[in-house]
Amino acid sequence: MDTSAKLAKIRKQLHDGGYKLTPQRESTVLVLLENDKDHLSAEEIYMLVKQKSPEIGLATVYRTVEMLTELKVVDKISFNDGVARYDLRKEGAKHFHHHLLCLECGSIQEVEEDLLLEVEKTVESQFKFKVSDHRLTFHGVCKECQNKA
Amino acid sequence: MDTSAKLAKIRKQLHDGGYKLTPQRESTVLVLLENDKDHLSAEEIYMLVKQKSPEIGLATVYRTVEMLTELKVVDKISFNDGVARYDLRKEGAKHFHHHLLCLECGSIQEVEEDLLLEVEKTVESQFKFKVSDHRLTFHGVCKECQNKA
DNA sequence: TTACCTGCAAATTGTTTGCAGCCAC
DNA sequence: GTGGCTGCAAACAATTTGCAGGTAA
Numbered sequence: 001m002d003t004s005a006k007l008a009k010i011r012k013q014l015h016d017g018g019y020k021l022t023p024q025r026e027s028t029v030l031v032l033l034e035n036d037k038d039h040l041s042a043e044e045i046y047m048l049v050k051q052k053s054p055e056i057g058l059a060t061v062y063r064t065v066e067m068l069t070e071l072k073v074v075d076k077i078s079f080n081d082g083v084a085r086y087d088l089r090k091e092g093a094k095h096f097h098h099h100l101l102c103l104e105c106g107s108i109q110e111v112e113e114d115l116l117l118e119v120e121k122t123v124e125s126q127f128k129f130k131v132s133d134h135r136l137t138f139h140g141v142c143k144e145c146q147n148k149a
Numbered sequence: 150m151d152t153s154a155k156l157a158k159i160r161k162q163l164h165d166g167g168y169k170l171t172p173q174r175e176s177t178v179l180v181l182l183e184n185d186k187d188h189l190s191a192e193e194i195y196m197l198v199k200q201k202s203p204e205i206g207l208a209t210v211y212r213t214v215e216m217l218t219e220l221k222v223v224d225k226i227s228f229n230d231g232v233a234r235y236d237l238r239k240e241g242a243k244h245f246h247h248h249l250l251c252l253e254c255g256s257i258q259e260v261e262e263d264l265l266l267e268v269e270k271t272v273e274s275q276f277k278f279k280v281s282d283h284r285l286t287f288h289g290v291c292k293e294c295q296n297k298a
Numbered sequence: 299t300t301a302c303c304t305g306c307a308a309a310t311t312g313t314t315t316g317c318a319g320c321c322a323c
Numbered sequence: 324g325t326g327g328c329t330g331c332a333a334a335c336a337a338t339t340t341g342c343a344g345g346t347a348a
Contacts, residue, residue, distance in 0.1 A: 128292040143277040206305040
């Protein structure tokens with residue numbers, strides 16, 4: 001699926017939620033689509049949107065990502081560095097993907113395969129806890145940094 | 150192991166790291182030991198320490214928990230609510246325990262059993278990523294809230 | 299004495315809110 | 324014209340920092 005198809009889908013999600021896809025919101029969504037391998041903070045999104053639409057305000061970006069989180073277009077995640085980051089949901093993903101955070105270089109790699117199906121079953125039966133989503137981040141050293149050392 | 154034995158162990162960890170266990174630090178550690186089932190923020194720790202040692206400053210609490218994190222006495226974790234929380238490492242635990250966050254009542258339950266051994270092996274072999282720790286939180290509905298509904 | 303540690307207040311940073319104006323329907 | 328949306332500035336909240344004074348080895 002290409003960018004414009006993804007954008008059309010998100011436009012529909014907004015409409016279904018009672019929101020309009022204004023130019024500012026469209027610019028913000030496009031930045032997210034173009035940087036879907038990154039994990040941008042609101043401030044970083046703002047900087048990128050500003051390059052194409054210099055008149056946008058930071059508060060609008062915050063309001064937009066909050067709305068996108070509510071609509072489950074993006075997932076909000078924090079890697080313990082004090083800023084919230086926003087990550088596009090993968091196409092058709094039932095659950096949030098996992099992350100590999102390198103403690104050496106700070107890179108964040110994504111793991112789309114859901115490795116927690118068995119673990120979730122265990123949690124549901126052992127704790128009677130109904131799982132709706134998860135956050136899983138591994139801390140360690142990435143392949144590249146291992147080779148450097 | 151009782152509280153004073155745990156305290157003695159932590160005192161040693163501080164000394165090994167080149168720090169002293171000052172009265173303020175001791176009060177802070179005691180609050181953490183007495184509330185090891187909670188997930189206290191710096192502000193909450195400060196309030197509890199203040200009850201016994203009213204002269205302590207908030208900045209000292211921040212500096213102490215930062216030091217304890219560095220020494221791996223506690224783990225710092227954020228549940229996407231904008232505050233950092235501090236969780237005592239379990240005795241002998243190689244990895245950080247898991248959490249069940251209830252989206253209805255906000256309760257946080259701990260899962261000490263390490264459910265990720267297999268998953269970590271997969272990550273190590275599939276991505277050549279050397280895992281040193283992890284953060285796993287399930288979002289969902291706890292047993293009690295399911296019964297209420 | 300010297301280096302570490304503390305409390306306080308000020309500064310910083312990330313995020314939210316109030317509000318007046320604007321725009322699409 | 325009404326309601327949603329925006330930018331700006333101010334407010335807020337969590338955390339960090341500068342600094343003068345205190346304290347233990």
